Amino acid sequence: MASAASSSAAVPFWRAAGMTYITYSNICASLVRNCLKEPYKTEALTREKVHFAVSKWTDGKPQKPTIRSDTPEE
Amino acid sequence: MFRQAPRLLARATSIMRARSFSTDLPAAPTSDSSFVEAWKKVIPNIDAPKTPLSFMQPRPPTPPSIPGKLTVNFVLPYQSELAAKEVDMVIIPATTGQMGVLPGHVATIAELKPGILSVHEGNDVTKYFVSSGFAFIHANSIADVVAVEAVPIDRIDPALVQKGLADFTQKLSTASTDLEKAEAQIGVDVHSALNSALTG
Numbered sequence: 001m002a003s004a005a006s007s008s009a010a011v012p013f014w015r016a017a018g019m020t021y022i023t024y025s026n027i028c029a030s031l032v033r034n035c036l037k038e039p040y041k042t043e044a045l046t047r048e049k050v051h052f053a054v055s056k057w058t059d060g061k062p063q064k065p066t067i068r069s070d071t072p073e074e
Numbered sequence: 075m076f077r078q079a080p081r082l083l084a085r086a087t088s089i090m091r092a093r094s095f096s097t098d099l100p101a102a103p104t105s106d107s108s109f110v111e112a113w114k115k116v117i118p119n120i121d122a123p124k125t126p127l128s129f130m131q132p133r134p135p136t137p138p139s140i141p142g143k144l145t146v147n148f149v150l151p152y153q154s155e156l157a158a159k160e161v162d163m164v165i166i167p168a169t170t171g172q173m174g175v176l177p178g179h180v181a182t183i184a185e186l187k188p189g190i191l192s193v194h195e196g197n198d199v200t201k202y203f204v205s206s207g208f209a210f211i212h213a214n215s216i217a218d219v220v221a222v223e224a225v226p227i228d229r230i231d232p233a234l235v236q237k238g239l240a241d242f243t244q245k246l247s248t249a250s251t252d253l254e255k256a257e258a259q260i261g262v263d264v265h266s267a268l269n270s271a272l273t274g
Contacts (some may be wrong), residue, residue: 017252017253022258025205031205031261035238036230037231
């Protein structure tokens with residue numbers, strides 16, 4: 001990603017370091033969740049769970065999917 | 075001579091106002107009239123198809139006088155905290171500082187930084203700590219605040235905040251790459267904001 005040193009707009013430090021706004025916002029949210037008191041903290045951590053499967057297709061057939069999941073495999 | 079002044083002034087201002095401000099726009103149209111007329115000229119027997127514009131709710135017109143209350147919609151990805159609630163004032167933690175929004179506020183889009191959002195209704199003040207997000211204030215005194223995480227202040231654990239602040243301050247001094255420095259800086263910012271939310 002091009003550094004913003006050459007443009008005249010003032011960029012936030014995270015943008016200058018190559019981070020997008022969504023990454024920044026998600027980091028802020030997870031830091032806040034980690035600072036919560038107990039029953040709320042466990043509820044909040046369930047909200048952070050991610051589960052997705054990505055498969056690349058070649059010749060019209062899906063290849064083995066890569067699965068990213070925070071839940072244990074059934 | 076001065077009897078002509080209002081007429082001359084009126085003429086001057088009407089010439090200069092070629093475009094109206096977005097705050098003075100009337101209600102948005104619900105259908106594209108030029109499309110409908112062009113269709114009727116070519117195909118008079120069949121009704122013109124509906125365009126996406128006719129399925130949308132039109133933008134409400136800016137009321138001519140400032141409304142008494144601000145309507146706030148405060149939403150999170152998993153829940154809507156406040157839905158069309160009428161309040162007197164909202165103070166939002168914008169990146170440019172704490173911004174107070176009253177009814178009749180100029181239309182603004184503000185990026186939020188980690189900080190306290192307070193909703194003032196009569197004598198009640200409800201405070202939330204917001205992680206980051208945006209606030210859209212429209213000309214008709216409706217404010218939409220969107221955030222990823224927002225918690226009431228009493229749900230924050232002070233011990234964890236102090237520990238996090240110490241951790242990230244240390245990471246900031248030992249960080250080497252730009253990305254690590256940025257992450258450590260974000261950590262320090264968020265934890266200091268949490269700290270001042272607890273003490274302030």
